[in-house]
Amino acid sequence: MRRAADSAGMGLTPLPAADVETAFAGLPDWRLDGDALRAEFSFATSAAAVRFLTAVAADAEDADHHPDVDWRYRLVVVRTTTHCAGGRVTARDTALAARVSELAVAAAGGAAVGGAVP
Numbered sequence: 001m002r003r004a005a006d007s008a009g010m011g012l013t014p015l016p017a018a019d020v021e022t023a024f025a026g027l028p029d030w031r032l033d034g035d036a037l038r039a040e041f042s043f044a045t046s047a048a049a050v051r052f053l054t055a056v057a058a059d060a061e062d063a064d065h066h067p068d069v070d071w072r073y074r075l076v077v078v079r080t081t082t083h084c085a086g087g088r089v090t091a092r093d094t095a096l097a098a099r100v101s102e103l104a105v106a107a108a109g110g111a112a113v114g115g116a117v118p
């Protein structure tokens with residue numbers, strides 16, 4: 001089932017830089033990478049990394065908002081921007097980022113997850 005907000009087309013307006021900065025307060029894993037949000041998640045095992053990237057893929061399908069996912073053994077890098085908004089950050093990206101960070105904790109089974117590289 002598509003999320004109501006997404007199916008209504010909301011969240012397709014590029015966020016002003018100030019709004020992106022404000023969003024970062026609640027997104028400690030994430031950094032601005034060009035015109036996208038980016039985070040790195042390192043797990044204790046490759047199996048946990050697979051659980052994570054599988055959950056991210058399912059969430060992306062459900063939300064109809066698809067990040068770039070780069071899987072390298074125990075490390076997964078996630079990068080999101082909104083193609084329909086000219087490749088800029090929108091509310092769909094900040095909402096996805098928050099969900100992805102939660103999915104990382106769940107996939108790690110409560111173990112520590114390496115977050116953003118400073």
Ligand SMILES: C[C@H](O)[C@H](O)[C@H]1CNC2=NC(N)=NC(=O)C2=N1
Pocket residue numbers: 064065066067080081082083084085
């Ligand atoms: C038709 C389909 O709903 C759109 O192409 C969706 C698919 N997933 C998407 N994912 C991302 N990251 N940005 C989009 O603009 C986007 N649009």
